[in-house]
């Protein structure tokens with residue numbers, strides 16, 4: 001198949017890209033890279049009503065973030081451009097005209113009001129929806145009259161009234177539709193813009209697309225496309241309709257299941273390599289057990305044969321887990337690189353900026369095991385940066401110590417810490433015996449110190465944490481804790 005593989009991601013810029021759209025992009029990209037073929041991005045922007053400003057940028061940003069580079073398309077161009085359908089209107093108009101001349105399509109003069117009325121009637125009579133073909137067989141005279149009224153027609157496809165449309169789907173096998181279930185769909189609107197069906201087929205042909213990997217929801221469009229390929233004398237590409245993506249409750253994935261936009265995950269501190277791995281497993285698998293796969297492993301193993309027929313489940317829990325795995329695989333320098341922008345942004349106000357990279361380099365190893373997202377890392381790390389800790393005094397006595405014992409223990413700790421070296425093992429060497437001396441369980445004593453130095457009951461290991469905070473900060477915080485207790 002090498003070299004001949006040409007696939008495309010053909011988003012409509014109608015909003016922020018959904019994980020489902022990007023999963024489609026990823027599968028196409030993996031397939032192209034596996035076969036050393038071409039990955040094309042084509043913007044299907046012919047629905048002017050639904051076009052959303054900024055959507056193209058959001059789509060391209062998502063692809064860039066995930067490293068899904070395209071060989072042809074916006075910004076990079078290519079031999080088969082332009083890659084924005086709105087810049088190809090003449091091509092579609094010409095093809096539509098050819099279809100009319102060949103008898104495969106016809107002009108329809110029905111007004112929006114008439115179609116609306118027809119639809120209402122169909123609903124009332126419980127008939128299937130669809131154009132009633134009133135203009136399919138107009139006489140010359142009738143057409144001339146309508147033209148004379150200045151009505152601008154649409155172009156409709158002359159769908160065969162009987163027979164079947166069959167095609168092989170690479171995932172589902174043979175798919176059959178009865179022609180009578182397909183109406184005479186519109187190809188060209190009266191404003192001169194093509195519909196999705198026409199533009200999609202024409203471009204897949206002109207751009208020499210070999211395989212169409214697209215979401216399941218387009219399956220019912222494919223028989224229309226097959227009819228069009230046939231009428232135009234084009235050989236159709238091969239089709240693979242990707243399984244649906246459901247939420248954990250097995251309902252179609254929607255906002256209700258949490259965020260569905262890829263950009264959201266980027267902004268929350270998910271790593272692109274984790275996202276790619278996660279999305280790749282939404283409908284594809286290597287075997288029944290392998291979860292963690294690098295980009296290279298995904299490329300070398302990807303095949304349409306391993307795409308499932310059943311719906312894939314999108315689990316945010318799994319994504320967070322996987323992200324944690326990828327975070328732990330980073331070396332410290334990389335982790336610092338990822339963390340810096342998140343630390344610079346948040347937690348807001350209270351943190352002094354700019355943030356020292358050297359300091360972050362010492363903190364990062366303490367967070368790495370404990371965070372699933374970069375944003376979680378920032379939340380875990382806030383006490384490293386805050387000037388003033390903010391916690392209730394009772395938290396200090398949370399392990400059941402009395403106020404007096406707490407004061408005594410913190411005062412003793414202060415004295416010892418003034419003289420101790422401030423690396424983790426020296427701190428342990430000083431504080432462990434001190435617990436015994438004070439007659440406290442280590443848990444009680446260390447718990448008290450943890451709250452005093454971090455303001456939290458759960459934080460990274462105490463001695464490492466104190467070492468990174470440094471003597472000055474620790475002493476100041478312990479002093480403040482004493483104030484709180486008194």
Ligand code: GLU
Nearest residue numbers: 010011012044200214218
């Ligand atoms: N423009 C369609 C979409 O938004 C493309 C569907 C297809 O791949 O044919 O998904």
